[in-house]
Amino acid sequence: MANHELEITIAKNGEVRVHVKGAKGKKCLEYSQWLAQIVGKVKDQHYTSEYYEPETKVKIELHQELKEEG
Amino acid sequence: MSTVVILTPIIISSWPVIAPAIMGAAAALGLVVKDDIAEEQNEEQVHETVEVELAESEVIAQNLATEQELVLAKGNLEIRIKRDERGRCVVCASGRDYSKAELEQKAQEFTQKMTQCFVYNRVVSELQNNNMQIVNEEVMEDDTVRINVRHWVD
Structure with a gap:
């Protein structure tokens, strides 16, 4: 499981700043688009280095040894 | 670090959803609901009036007809939302x-507080609906509200 963190700041005038941490690639965009639907419209958006990192994928390899009996 | 988004709020909702934000703003600014509107309207008093329109807003006509209003007061100050x-x-x-x-400053102050309350209510409600955990919440010195959220995903 991955832990994503959002820091949501609601300014005095209602303007919202969202900082998405821990989510990489398009997962980041999913959060920002979701919040834009709730709050209003995107005024500004910028990406930091983590956005460009590949999304973490867990790869499990299973090996099975078959033994012939007899 | 990954992304930072700045969002401008748009208030499009029905009156029953906006009303809690109005009451939240009223409580924060020390205003109370004025019950004796009819009596007051009969009084022939002329006061300066300033009107501020929320540009990015749309109140869906539900339980509130046009020109119907909610009146709040604090001392000699009266705030009407319609x-x-x-x-x-x-x-x-x-x-x-x-x-x-x-008066313009008071109207702007109320409008901003109401917008902040509306956005806060919307965001918190959606976070809860999506099983996102609020781990910290604080009001900063400049009245900014900061919410820290954790979301575990597969």
Whole structure:
């Protein structure tokens, strides 16, 4: 499981700043688009280095040894 | 670090959803609901009035007809919130002993607080609906509200 963190700041005038941490690639965009639907419209958006990192994928390899009996 | 988004709020909702934000803003600014509107309206008093329209707003006509309004008061200051004929939310400030500039400032202050309350209610409600955990919440010195959220995903 991955832990994503959002820091949501609601300014005095209602303007919202969202900082998405821990989510990489398009997962980041999913959060920002979701919040834009709730709050209003995107005024500004910028990406930091983590956005460009590949999304973490867990790869499990299973090996099975078959033994012939007899 | 990954992304930072700045969002401008748009208030499009029905009156029952906006009303809690109005009450939240009223409580924060020390305003109370005025019950004796009819009596007051009969009084022949002329006060300075300033009207501020929430540009990015639309009040869906549910339980509130056009020109119906909610009146809040604090001392001589009166704040009226209504839905105009175009469906926009309008905040009017009026009162004795207040200059036009002061009333404009009061109306803007109320409008901003109401918008902040509306956005806060919407965001918190959606976070809860999506099983996101609020781990910290604080009001900063400049009245900014900061919410820290954790979301575990597969």
